[in-house]
Amino acid sequence: MTAEMPGWPDWEKRFRAPRVSLPDWAEDAPDRSLFVSNATGTYELYAWDRATGEQRQVTDRPNGTTDGVLTPDGQWIWWFSDTDGDEFGVWMRQPFAGGGSKAEGGGADEPAAPGLEPSYPAGLAIGRDGTTAVVGRSTDEEGSTVHVVRAGAEPVEIYRHRESAGVGDLSRDGTLIALEHTEHGDAMHSALRVVRLDGTTVAELDDTKDGSEELGLEVLGFAPVDGDTRLLVGHQRRGRWEPMVWDVASGEEVDLALELPGDVSAEWYPDGSGLLVAHSFEARSELFRYDLAERELIEVATPKGSVSGATARPDGTVEYLWSSAARPPQVRSTSGAVVLDPPGMKAPGSVPVEDAWVEGPGGRVHALVQKPAGAGPFPTIFEVHGGPTWHDSDAFGAGPAAWVDHGYAVVRVNYRGSTGYGREWTDALKHRVGLIELEDIAAVREWAVSSGLSDPAKLVLSGGSWGGYLTLLGLGTQPESWALGLAAVPVADYVTAYHDEMEALKAMDRTLLGGTPEEVPERFEASSPLTYVDQVRAPVYISAGVNDPRCPIRQVENYVDRLAARDAVHEVYRYDAGHGSLVVEERIKQVRLELDFAARHLG
Template structure:
């Protein structure tokens, strides 16, 4: 990833030296160090200009790629990394979000795609002068230069600002206390689509389309009204061709996410009725003739093309596993980022090529996942299981709990679980109630008894794991990050005899204090999940807070936390740790100078090594000593 072909040659020589060094490292560490790339985004009016994320330097940063010349250059270079960025439609500018050490609070900057285009020689400049720092809430850049920026702050709530090409100051076109954000800007830049939750349910958005000329309301699409259930909507994008005002919308009217077409100018709705189980997302093909469908079902995903004129649905050939992102190119080909639990990620094209292959050693493969279905109190629970390559079990077993909570584990490559398998552990990942990909009822089941519901499903799978002979009941590890870290601490306190070790990364530990300190959008989510604020429903916050049960914790617990984390702030973690320390409970805490996780490869490796070592010391298993520094 260099400025010139000469630089690439030097890098290739350096990679050869690093390759020898990497091969001497443990396999689990090689997976983290192997260069990765994201699916490249391409400029709509200049499709040879692309932007992608890579960890080639040891930190995840943005890279510009000119496909016509093959030249690649690093755009951002910050100590804690950068992943939030996009291209202007004409391909002249790279936009990126500048926060401070992972706190997610900052401003949009921009830099010329080609340093020769910029008078300042590629220097960064404020992209929207006049807007103060905030949490980001969506961004849309028009072909003629109009920019729409969504912002969120504790003081203002949600705001949307519009800056016209050549304009001096951005103009506020929307404001509300509840969470909202930018959906898209129409092809001719006359319409702005906004997702909002003015009704107070942060899990189910409505859509409002404003006229850019005067911020007046053209149309509203709201599935949260008039029924016994609140249904969500999402903006998937305006039609990418002139004269077409249709908006591609995601809806939940039939119990799952699927797309439809809505014309805010006429009110006409076109129900696509795709005969596919599971959740369905979509984006436009560049000429507007079809939709690229991403179909997710039972922890796998696949691609389809939907022909708008005929209604034909044609499968796009992809291997079994997970497509984490995909895009249709102007020539009709589809590029996609694919992986499976056993095979590392690769950016492929339906034309048969590997689109972007980073230099350096490749990530070693891991073992495949097995599907397990267990009857739980709320229905059948899907879990993904990985077993060590050697041995019959029972194994020491890590229950790796996903975050979100509106997310799901899938048959996709993950270096963390693979590291545990390398060390002789079985790994179980549970798509508990609240997870996506299993229908709206499963996701929306997570209300009021927050945390306790998910743990019921994890318990059902844990009982199966022990009864089946997979898991050693004396060596069960509960682990996770973010919401998974929260469930870890809650599980250690409410099920103290079930777990031998707990590993919690960036967790919610003290729900009330977390609510007080977290970003405004997450406060809205917590009010939705728990049915009100801590003042309105104190009993629910208490019942769902790990701090309530901290004195019952028996298992040794390791906690890692980012000191700049706006999602699971450090003060509430300190409150929990102080309670552990007060009664002499076995625990260790690792604090690092970043936010909700780290984009630095060495830091990620250190945290995994700390967890492996902590578990080994307390279970008597094979561990890995972390590297100091």
């Protein structure tokens, strides 16, 4: 367990303080749980027997492990084993009772799906007795495949397609499989297919088939009742994500028509009588119970802030992972208890977030602002989120809090393409990729300066993944706007990135840009930071994982070579991991390097 050491500044304590995820629990053995924690300094999986209180570390790998699943009977833990963060690997398993970690001598881990070659994961569903599993896979050579894996037998392929697809869920009786697929070529809007274990089709649901609107569907889960053929589905028919119940045997669709203004997701209560509804709107979230018999929506009280995960327990209580920008995360229960409180140092809090609404070229843009004590204008870092289909929220972040500690205001912009503001806002990101988001960021930048928040001579553009991409693109297309750029695991050369990235992201890029680099070269050129690299004037710091399958290292090196060729001020940090790091000290090192780079170049 990480112990508190004297002399650590608050910003480092926020990273080092032990954290836990929302515990998952076994459907038929609810006292058996699985969670993720950084207690050793690296994010790993932990098993927790609630009946005895015993906790133990399940995995122990140099670059960490976060993908794990309990079998419904609670007997086994499946976890995904890749190589140094490259996301390409196989599923392993070990008994819940232990023996798998190196600290305990190892030797208990075994291949969970013998006969399946390494791949990128594309969904997993496990039968109640633990002997049958449905494994989704993705590779550059095969595209998407789905296999049924039974104990003692060779895996059987039941699905294959070049476009993206994955496993959504397996019915409680183990006879039906719900798949999400994009055979129509639109990687942003999935269709659904329910098949039997032999791959024969039972039902189809496709909201893109008439071509009039781009509407997506997602699998939220089969009803937790034997013989029940109801499937909970997310849809976008009213301009936002919301749930409905689809009986895959009869074809009946029950529209819940929840009168909530933001995006809505849901999962079943364990007895199937109701739904636990999660509502996300304007960077905050809240929970409700929806009673299916009474068709009644009842609020589940949570504090103001963000719920990043929630689950209903068999006794009817709800456990949820909550935080706000000012308060670190906690796993809470509607019973009033803190469910899982890691021992050791507690993370210091930070300052609350303030909302800013700015008129942009595509409508009102929502930005979240944190600022240090005192009067502005402040040096300001625009911390741009990744995704792009994601959004910043009123949730705790050790990174933004570190910049506030160092005297910076932090501005986070939910640009067009972000989730949580309706389908039209998310789907606005097409063809002029990158340039659209930067228009919204520019509008907020102008507001930040004119309002007196920000010092126009000390504006930093920063982000990771898609945010790193927007950082490099912004430094080249808006060179007079930014004094400094910090880009982590970015797309830097869009054409090379397309050819080197994992297959699922190729499909997403074809959807966003309307084709391949060979089919629409002008769009890739217009959206590539490499096109504008010679216009970059601000000092730029880039960090990249050498094993990254999402923003591969070769395309970053192409961009860096162009900077170096004209002696542009830049620094590059390469580290041995994938798309980010799960090692706490490595993450602290990266933030320290960014803070130092900013201090040296901004004064």
